[in-house]
Amino acid sequence: MRAVHFGAGNIGRGFIGLLLSRAGYEVCFVDVNASLVDLLRERGQYTVTLANAQADAELVRNVTAVNGTNLEQVAEAIAGADLVTTAVGVSVLKHIAPSIAQGIRVRLRASAAPLPVIACENAIGGSTQLKEQVYAHLTPEDRVLADGLVAFPDAAVDRIVPLQHHEDPLQVTVEPFYEWVVDRSAMPSGFQEIAGVHYVEKLEPYIERKLFTVNTGHCCAAYHGYLAGCSTIQEAMSSEAIRAEVASVLQETGAMLVRKFGFDAKEHETYAAKIMDRFTNPYIDDEVVRVGRSPIRKLSPNDRLVRPALLAHELGMEVPHLAAGMAAALLFDYPEDPEAAAIQALIAEHGIHHAIETYTGLPGEHPIHQNVYNRYETLKLTVKR
Numbered sequence: 001m002r003a004v005h006f007g008a009g010n011i012g013r014g015f016i017g018l019l020l021s022r023a024g025y026e027v028c029f030v031d032v033n034a035s036l037v038d039l040l041r042e043r044g045q046y047t048v049t050l051a052n053a054q055a056d057a058e059l060v061r062n063v064t065a066v067n068g069t070n071l072e073q074v075a076e077a078i079a080g081a082d083l084v085t086t087a088v089g090v091s092v093l094k095h096i097a098p099s100i101a102q103g104i105r106v107r108l109r110a111s112a113a114p115l116p117v118i119a120c121e122n123a124i125g126g127s128t129q130l131k132e133q134v135y136a137h138l139t140p141e142d143r144v145l146a147d148g149l150v151a152f153p154d155a156a157v158d159r160i161v162p163l164q165h166h167e168d169p170l171q172v173t174v175e176p177f178y179e180w181v182v183d184r185s186a187m188p189s190g191f192q193e194i195a196g197v198h199y200v201e202k203l204e205p206y207i208e209r210k211l212f213t214v215n216t217g218h219c220c221a222a223y224h225g226y227l228a229g230c231s232t233i234q235e236a237m238s239s240e241a242i243r244a245e246v247a248s249v250l251q252e253t254g255a256m257l258v259r260k261f262g263f264d265a266k267e268h269e270t271y272a273a274k275i276m277d278r279f280t281n282p283y284i285d286d287e288v289v290r291v292g293r294s295p296i297r298k299l300s301p302n303d304r305l306v307r308p309a310l311l312a313h314e315l316g317m318e319v320p321h322l323a324a325g326m327a328a329a330l331l332f333d334y335p336e337d338p339e340a341a342a343i344q345a346l347i348a349e350h351g352i353h354h355a356i357e358t359y360t361g362l363p364g365e366h367p368i369h370q371n372v373y374n375r376y377e378t379l380k381l382t383v384k385r
């Protein structure tokens with residue numbers, strides 16, 4: 001079995017590539033980082049180390065790579081694949097869509113076998129978004145053919161993989177926990193299930209629970225940690241005030257999730273507590289600027305801060321801590337992150353109300369907008385850098 005995986009980065013190598021290889025796939029990574037591609041081709045294997053006391057290691061074999069700029073080779077790989085996956089970042093999906101479309105065009109004429117394409121990104125409906133972008137590059141005739149053969153099941157992926165600092169550029173250290181959930185209802189019939197993947201009939205509760213607990217809590221720890229002068233999530237979580245703030249955020253999203261999906265409140269509490277422990281894993285040094293990266297994406301209406309706040313608001317719940325998380329994101333003045341720099345430039349030019357409205361979509365008269373503004377003004381006075 002052959003899989004083509006876009007993005008040989010932290011999640012690509014440390015999670016998706018590892019699971020696919022374990023499940024018996026030959027994994028062909030597609031990446032635009034030429035040195036990474038050359039090394040993967042040359043060695044055909046790499047090591048994944050667990051962030052635990054024993055530093056358990058596993059050799060991932062049977063891998064190769066092609067450069068994403070070589071459209072012909074990418075198309076050829078897709079034409080012969082049983083599965084396509086991605087972990088490039090949701091904003092990069094539009095850049096890989098043309099080559100996936102070209103691969104699908106070749107494949108539609110070469111094989112009648114069904115092809116699942118699964119985006120493993122931190123987003124609601126990642127594969128659905130990818131499908132729209134890929135279909136924009138197909139003719140109406142090819143779209144009809146693709147409707148019959150190519151499926152885009154949405155997925156939720158959960159494993160913390162920090163930035164890597166190893167002598168060996170292919171080695172990747174990952175937290176022990178992982179969960180890959182895929183919408184079975186969108187998988188092509190007869191597809192052989194991938195070992196290690198949890199298939200569900202309805203993905204929404206899983207993706208929202210994961211995004212609004214792991215990712216909401218994590219980015220709040222990152223933004224508050226950054227403002228307090230911390231460099232890692234572990235350092236931020238060792239501050240009682242930040243830990244309490246993150247726990248309060250998770251109480252707000254948890255109350256909403258329990259109401260919306262009917263989760264058992266006690267079980268959800270256990271789920272959230274486990275996530276708090278994952279944030280404090282002492283064998284990981286996870287930089288706050290990685291976890292807080294791309295604040296415009298994270299502040300967008302369908303992402304981890306605004307969406308759970310709006311869902312809670314619709315249910316009549318107050319969200320002061322989510323509002324504080326949004327305010328902290330707006331204060332994430334990290335010049336090396338282009339989105340953070342753009343936020344600061346917009347605030348400087350047009351003011352904070354304009355920025356809240358632009359990035360969160362919350363109009364000035366919305367109570368959450370007012371709450372974010374109030375928190376922003378208070379938090380601004382506490383910034384330690």
Ligand SMILES: NC(=O)C1=CN([C@@H]2O[C@H](COP(=O)(O)OP(=O)(O)OC[C@H]3O[C@@H](n4cnc5c(N)ncnc54)[C@H](O)[C@@H]3O)[C@@H](O)[C@H]2O)C=CC1
Pocket residue numbers: 006007008009010011012030031032033068087088089090092095096120121122157158159160161162
């Ligand atoms: N790191 C983590 O703990 C987790 C990350 N994710 C999600 O996984 C995705 C990837 O994240 P990371 O692995 O952390 O990022 P990363 O930056 O380590 O990896 C992304 C890879 O994509 C490659 N890439 C960029 N543009 C490309 C293109 N046009 N064609 C092919 N490859 C391209 C990059 O060269 C890089 O190797 C993101 O959506 C992220 O939200 C999800 C769960 C956990």
Ligand SMILES: O=P(O)(O)OC[C@H]1O[C@](O)(CO)[C@@H](O)[C@@H]1O
Pocket residue numbers: 122157158159160161214215216218219290291292293294
């Ligand atoms: O990858 P993103 O969406 O920028 O956000 C980083 C998040 O992804 C994770 O790496 C894993 O879900 C978390 O560590 C963090 O919450």
